[in-house]
Amino acid sequence: MITMPTIIIEGLKADVETKRELVKKITEVVREVYKIHHVTVIIHENELENVGVDGELLSDAIAKRKG
Amino acid sequence: MITMPTIIIEGLKADVETKRELVKKITEVVREVYKIHHVTVIIHENELENVGVDGELLSDAIAKRKG
Amino acid sequence: MITMPTIIIEGLKADVETKRELVKKITEVVREVYKIHHVTVIIHENELENVGVDGELLSDAIAKRKG
Amino acid sequence: MITMPTIIIEGLKADVETKRELVKKITEVVREVYKIHHVTVIIHENELENVGVDGELLSDAIAKRKG
Amino acid sequence: MITMPTIIIEGLKADVETKRELVKKITEVVREVYKIHHVTVIIHENELENVGVDGELLSDAIAKRKG
Amino acid sequence: MITMPTIIIEGLKADVETKRELVKKITEVVREVYKIHHVTVIIHENELENVGVDGELLSDAIAKRKG
Numbered sequence: 001m002i003t004m005p006t007i008i009i010e011g012l013k014a015d016v017e018t019k020r021e022l023v024k025k026i027t028e029v030v031r032e033v034y035k036i037h038h039v040t041v042i043i044h045e046n047e048l049e050n051v052g053v054d055g056e057l058l059s060d061a062i063a064k065r066k067g
Numbered sequence: 068m069i070t071m072p073t074i075i076i077e078g079l080k081a082d083v084e085t086k087r088e089l090v091k092k093i094t095e096v097v098r099e100v101y102k103i104h105h106v107t108v109i110i111h112e113n114e115l116e117n118v119g120v121d122g123e124l125l126s127d128a129i130a131k132r133k134g
Numbered sequence: 135m136i137t138m139p140t141i142i143i144e145g146l147k148a149d150v151e152t153k154r155e156l157v158k159k160i161t162e163v164v165r166e167v168y169k170i171h172h173v174t175v176i177i178h179e180n181e182l183e184n185v186g187v188d189g190e191l192l193s194d195a196i197a198k199r200k201g
Numbered sequence: 202m203i204t205m206p207t208i209i210i211e212g213l214k215a216d217v218e219t220k221r222e223l224v225k226k227i228t229e230v231v232r233e234v235y236k237i238h239h240v241t242v243i244i245h246e247n248e249l250e251n252v253g254v255d256g257e258l259l260s261d262a263i264a265k266r267k268g
Numbered sequence: 269m270i271t272m273p274t275i276i277i278e279g280l281k282a283d284v285e286t287k288r289e290l291v292k293k294i295t296e297v298v299r300e301v302y303k304i305h306h307v308t309v310i311i312h313e314n315e316l317e318n319v320g321v322d323g324e325l326l327s328d329a330i331a332k333r334k335g
Numbered sequence: 336m337i338t339m340p341t342i343i344i345e346g347l348k349a350d351v352e353t354k355r356e357l358v359k360k361i362t363e364v365v366r367e368v369y370k371i372h373h374v375t376v377i378i379h380e381n382e383l384e385n386v387g388v389d390g391e392l393l394s395d396a397i398a399k400r401k402g
Contacts, residue, residue: 004077004078004079004113004118004120004125004375005076005077005078005079006076006077006144006341006375006377007074007075007076007077008074008075008076008077008144009072009073009074009075009097010071010072010073010074010075010207010209010243011071011072011101012071012072012101014101016183016191016193018100018101019183019184019186019191020191020194021100022096022097022100022101022186023186023189023190023191024186024189024190025096025099025100026093026096026097026186027186027188027189028189029089029092029093029096030076030089030093032092033085033088033089033092034078034079034081034085034089037188038187038188039186039187039188039189040185040186040187040339040341040375041185041186041187042144042180042184042185042186042341043180043184043185043186044178044180044184044243044245045184046071046243046244046245049217049220050220050243050244050245050246051071051241051242051243051244052220052223052224052225052227052228052240052241052242052243052244053071053239053240053241053242054228054238054239054240055224055225055228055229055240056224056225057217057220057221057224058071059217060221071241073207073241073243073278075278077341077343077377083317083325083327086317086318086320086325087325087328089320090320090323090324090325091320091323091324093320094320094322094323095323104322105321105322106320106321106322106323107205107207107241107319107320107321108319108320108321109207109278109314109318109319109320110314110318110319110320111312111314111318111379112318113377113378113379116351116354117354117377117378117379117380118375118376118377118378119354119357119358119359119361119362119374119375119376119377119378120373120374120375120376121362121372121373121374122358122359122362122363122374123358123359124351124354124355124358126351127355138308138345138346138347138381138386138388138393139344139345139346139347140211140274140308140310140344140345141342141343141344141345142211142342142343142344142345143340143341143342143343143365144339144340144341144342144343145339145340145369146339146340146369148369150250150258150260152368152369153250153251153253153258154258154261155368156253156364156365156368156369157253157256157257157258158253158256158257159364159367159368160253160361160364160365161253161255161256162256163357163360163361163364164344164357164361166360167353167356167357167360168346168347168349168353168357171255172254172255173253173254173255173256174252174253174254174272174274174308175252175253175254176211176247176251176252176253176274177247177251177252177253178245178247178251179251180339185339187339192339205278205279205280205314205319205321205326206277206278206279206280207277207278208275208276208277208278209275209276209277209278210273210274210275210276210298211272211273211274211275211276212272212273212302213272213273213302215302219301219302222301223297223298223301223302226297226300226301227294227297227298230290230293230294230297231277231290231294233293234286234289234290234293235279235280235282235286235290247272252272254272259272274345276345284384284392284394287384287385287387287392288392288395290387291387291390291391291392292387292390292391294387295387295389295390296390305389306388306389307387307388307389307390308386308387308388309386309387309388310345310381310385310386310387311381311385311386311387312379312381312385313385
């Protein structure tokens with residue numbers, strides 16, 4: 001039984017309904033394209049202050065935009 | 068500009084058409100579910116002898132099945 | 135001093151005794167096979183609702199089985 | 202728009218000021234060396250009991266040293 | 269001896285001089301910010317056709333721009 | 336069927352016999368400690384010039400030692 005591929009998603013916090021939908025649809029796409037049935041998806045939910053985009057923490061970028 | 072999420076795919080070797088389709092469809096799904104426009108997908112193509120499933124290299128498992 | 139390899143374990147929640155044993159034994163195996171003394175192990179404990187197997191969240195799969 | 206590279210930092214817990222400085226400086230270095238403007242940094246803050254160095258959990262190693 | 273953190277760089281192909289400089293500077297920054305001496309940096313050099321940005325392979329995006 | 340955990344090994348080049356043994360033994364340890372049957376192991380074989388330890392590429396460190 002081949003259980004590849006494994007998909008790791010480096011994302012932000014999300015509710016369980018979003019994650020359920022994400023896993024369902026990502027799996028459908030991977031099965032369709034790769035023709036492999038067993039797919040593992042791992043979601044890493046990162047805090048806004050643990051992600052930096054273009055040199056700035058997302059938490060800071062969002063605070064500025066709102067400020 | 069928020070460029071999250073980043074999707075890392077630990078998969079097997081694939082041709083460029085397969086990867087093109089995979090990136091297109093994974094991005095569509097992630098945009099639809101997360102409502103975020105900028106998505107990065109990184110595909111790690113692993114050799115069959117670098118993946119172990121249930122204690123056996125995939126290269127060995129496939130050789131047995133054919134043997 | 136060569137500190138490779140680094141082992142990343144994408145696992146589920148576990149108690150400290152389990153993790154202590156896991157790190158000890160994984161390190162022994164890696165030292166024995168690779169003949170390298172310095173080994174780093176990083177355990178990512180993933181929530182059941184952050185892991186999808188075959189299109190379904192583990193939290194949903196387990197709830198069904200119990201239901 | 203090229204958003205590579207993505208930098209994943211497997212580190213320990215840190216305060217927001219440390220992470221802000223880390224993201225700023227890592228981004229500067231990556232831009233300078235790679236000549237690419239868009240850089241994503243993801244910080245995984247690992248608990249001491251989820252990191253093993255040379256066969257021992259960091260939490261145990263630190264407790265011993267203090268003991 | 270604490271060997272954290274480990275830095276994983278998901279980047280593109282680069283020459284050895286670029287990688288030498290990157291490792292040197294990233295290590296300096298991490299030491300300065302985290303006050304930890306032992307730092308491991310792992311560079312994953314990804315092919316242009318294995319990276320997707322906004323739904324398109326980088327190899328395709330670059331071919332278009334030149335075309 | 337639960338296929339967790341996934342083990343990612345950031346290592347150096349190795350021959351197939353080494354990798355076969357590594358996958359076999361890592362899987363045994365993970366099964367024994369976690370009581371989970373299905374284990375996926377992915378080995379990333381990194382070039383010496385893609386790994387930096389304490390600010391220096393491994394390829395440079397080894398050349399110096401031999402020089």
